[in-house]
Amino acid sequence: MKLKFSLWLFIVLALAGCSSQPGIWGWYVIDPRTVAGYNNIRFLLNGFGATILLSLIAAGLSMIIGLMVALPGMSTNRWISFPSRIYVEFVRAIPLLPMLFWVFYGLPVVLKSFGITISIDAFWGAIITLAISDSAFTSEIYRSGIQSINKGQTEAAKTVGLNYSQTMRYVILPQAIKRILPPLANQFIYIVKMSAFASVIGMQELTRRANELVVTEYRPLEIYTLLILEYLILVLIISFFVRWLERKMGSDESK
C-alpha cells in the first residue's frame, strides 16, 4: 500500500518535473495560482460528489438486489432457483456500456408503450444500470459466502424450530457476513471505476467534467492525468477502508 502510494507520488513528481520543459506539458491549464487554472481545477474536483454519490447508491442497490437474487438461487427447488440462475447469467453477459445506452435511451420507450411516462435522467439511468450490472456479481459473492457456512448450522437451526428466514437472519448471515463483506467492499471499487461510463450519457461526474474541459482547453494529457489521479485517490481511500475492514473481521473471528 505504502509502496504503491510512493510509486505514484514519484510518477506524479516526474511528470510535474517535465512541466518545466517547453513542449509537451502545459500544466498551466490546472495551475491553481492562476484564476483560469483555479476555476478549471474546481470544475474538475466538483465531479467527486457525483461520482461518490452515484457509486454509493448503486452499490447499496446492488447489495439489496444481489441478496434477493442469491437467496432463491440457492434453493434446492429448481423452479425457485432457475430465475436467479438466468438473471445472473444474463446480466453478467451484458457489457456495461450497451446496457447503459439501453436503459437511458431504450427503457423510457418501453415504459411509454406500457403507458408509463417516466423520463430517466442521467443520474438515475446510471444508478439503475450500475446496480443491475453489479448485482449479478454481488449475488455470486453472497452465494459463495453463505454456502461456505457448514451445513450443520442450518440443520441445527432446523432442529431448534427456526424457519428459513429465521435461520438466515439469526444463524447463517451473521456468520457469512465476515466472508461476504471484504469481497463486497472490493466490488465497490469496481463500481467506482465503472461509474466513469456514466459520462457518456451526460452525467456530470469526474470523467464527464474532464472531457468537457478537454474540449474547451485542448489539454488532454494534463487533464486526463489529473483525472486518473482523482480516481486513484478515491480508490486508495476505499481500499484502505477495505483493509481495515478485513483486519477487523479477521480479529472478530478469532474471538
Next chain:
Amino acid sequence: MSDRRKAIEVRNLNKWYGEFHALKDVSVTVSHGERIVVCGPSGSGKSTLIRCINSLEKYDSGNIFVQQIEMKDEVSINKIFSEIGMVFQQFNLFPHLSILDNLTLGPIKALGLSKTDAEERAMNYLKRVRITDQANKKPSALSGGQQQRVAIARSLCMEPKIMLFDEPTSALDPEMIAEVLDVIVDLAEDGMTMICVTHEMGFARRAADRMIFMDQGEVIETAEPKEFFETPKSKRCQEFLSQILQH
C-alpha cells in the same frame, strides 16, 4: 413404560443416494419412554435412519409417524421440531452466539417465549448438563465435551418428547466421552424417549432398553441388551460385536 403408545413408527423406509441403496425397507417402532441404541458398521444407514426420522433427510418410500402423526407435508414436518430434539456428532453450536444465546434462540424465536423465561429455562438446563458458569462465553472457549453438553441442553430447551443422538461422542477426545454419556444416561433415567446411534457398548448396556443392529441399510437384529450382547443371533452381528468388543 406404562404408556405403550408409539412415539415413533417407521414403516418400510427406503432411501437411495443415487445408485446406493442406503435404507432397505427399514421398519422400527419406538414406544414412549423407550431407549433405543442403534449400532452397526459405518455406512450401515444408522445416521441416515435417524436423520430421516426428524426430516433432515428426504426418503424415497415408506412412512414415518411421530406421535402418531405422519410426517409428510411441510406443516407436520415443521411441528416435529418441537417434538424431537437432535444432538449431532459435530455439536453444531452457533459459533457467533454466546452459550446462553445458543440455548435461548429456539425458545424465543420458535416457541415465542419471553427473553427472561427463555433464559431461566436455559440456565435450568445448563445446570442439568453441569455447565453453569460459562453461559456468557462463546462455544469456541469450551472443550469438546462441554460443547456437546451445551448442544444437549440446547435441544432440551425446546422441551422435546423424543431425543435423537447421532454419534454424540464420536468427535470427542476419549477423556471427555464419559461426561457426555453421563448426561445422556441421566436423561434416560428420567424417562426420555431416545434413539442413540453410538459405538459405546458400555453405555448401551447401561442405558438401552433395546438394541438395533444395522448393516448395509437393513435392520439385521433387534433385541434387549443382555440378549443382544450374550447371544447375538445373526452372523454379521456376531462379527461386529467381536470386533468392537475386542478392545
